[in-house]
Amino acid sequence: MMLLMHSDFPHRAPGRVWAHTGQPFEAREYDVLVLGAGRMGTLCAHALRQLAPALSVLLVEAGGLPNEDGATLLAPGVWTALDVPAPRHAEARWVRAQLETAFGDVSFQTRPLIDLHATPGAQRRPSRDLNLDPAMVDPAALPWATVDEQAATYRPGALALNAAQAAIRLGADLLLNTRAHLHGPGRVRLERLTVTNTHRVVVHETHHVAAQTIVVALGADGPGAAEHDLGVHTTHARAYRQSPRVNVPSQDTTPLLRAHGLTLRPQHGGYTVIPPIHHRDPAGYVPAGGRLTGVPTGLRRETLEDLVAAMESLPALGTAALETGHSASDVPGAWLALPAGDPHAPPQHEEVAPHVHLLLGGPHADTLGPATAHDLAATIAGLPDRPWHAR
Missing domain, CATH: 3.30.9.10 (D-Amino Acid Oxidase, subunit A, domain 2)
Incomplete structure (x- = not known):
């Protein structure tokens, strides 16, 4: 897994990657924990390292690779402004430009809709x-x-993987094969998983990690994690979509x-x-x-x-x-997050507890998801402006 290339960022030390339990992990406090390495989580982690390089970031993923399964891998990968309300057209155009140039090969192709x-x-x-x-x-x-005429297709799974690689090159750490459970604002229990010789997935070891800020980017599982682990009520939901x-x-x-x-x-x-x-x-x-x-x-x-x-x-x-x-x-099918419980709602983020942010993509993540992830990173970094405001 070639995640530690850093030639593009010679002045920044790359982050660490823990792929399996044979690599010892020592829990320490991070400034930001990002739970979930689909495209929303990886894009947010990357933007955080770009906008606020002084903040330490740990990206946690339950699978063996970013976007290994789930809604990111099966997302349509269709960018189109036809469904975007006028106030968000600038964000959509910014996303299109990012897909074309910012994250390497994601098989971006202009294709009329x-x-x-x-x-x-x-x-x-x-x-x-x-x-x-x-x-x-x-x-x-x-x-x-x-x-x-400006519609396009791309591979959301490649976007998530490339964004994770870029975040690591900028200094973010990545912990794979690890389940995360919220233990209240500022604290997360991490369960490192392994496979027995009978092919059962079991918890190998447990760590408790503290963080100033937590981003819950678990897709369709995110609202449930917030409700069950934190005892908060959200308006969000999920649906199962097949292709x-x-x-x-x-x-x-x-x-x-x-x-x-x-x-x-x-x-x-x-x-x-x-x-x-x-x-x-x-x-x-x-x-x-x-x-x-x-x-x-x-x-x-x-x-x-x-x-x-x-x-x-x-x-x-x-x-x-x-x-x-x-x-x-x-x-093929996957559970899809529905922000605000509405199939037509755009991607969004909200603070569901002090310094705990829920980040959701949903049905329109192909067109607006990267901008929403960037917006949350800028919010955490305390930056008022967004790059699409100048466009």
Whole structure:
């Protein structure tokens, strides 16, 4: 794991990485603990080391690598300003610039997004003029379209890994394979995990670490951690989102498609289907598949209903090209944080206890997540200005 390259920052000592329990970890006090090494946590840790290099930072991840699993790895990776309210357009443009240049290779590619509609409207043009693949779109059913020429795709997992590497080069420490539990403001219990010879994951050792500030960037598990460990109430929630695949050929130049709330991202020679989030999932919900013509599938009922409703307009969804699986485990899926419990809410952060900040990405993290993580880092650093204000 090449995390300790520091040639780009010759005047700063790189941080340390503890990947397994064979590497002794001695607990000490840090200025900031960042819990969770998905893209929100890694971007916040990196921004902290950039904006406030005097602050010591420890990034803690339960997995073996940043973004090893969870919502970051399965995030759509679609940047588009179509869903962004006007007051946040400057943030979205700043994020786009960062994705293009700031974090190395994240497979960033400008790719127009075609938003298809059944009725005319402002800035909509005839979809028949866009040379769409008839296997994917019936222009008679969706005769109008809005086009975001500046839309783009990238790999959120690569962004998280690259941001973690950059943070370490700037002096942040990284503790992998470690579960974190909040013990009140300023204190965290860290459980270092190992695997037995029977392949069971067990707690090898426990440490208690103090910090002036704690950032909870645990994704969909973050609100629950704050509520259970700190006894605070939050308005946030989570939902389970799956991403089925459509095996219709796509190319590097194939545009993104969106209709009926579904986004179809060209990926790996076909399309990844990103369904809409309709509501929060209740506590205790266990993902399970629905039924299509009485036959069990691996798609949850709400997602299956969305696909069935779109089959006439998007013909490939009604063919064997759609992979539905036989059980929920056959179709990639992950728990997604819902800031404010709202599928349409943008990423946000809030102080849920003194010096304990909850950082959430959610459905719009692709476009606004990096700006929100940077904003929290600037807040912790006590800096009033944000880089997008000048744009």
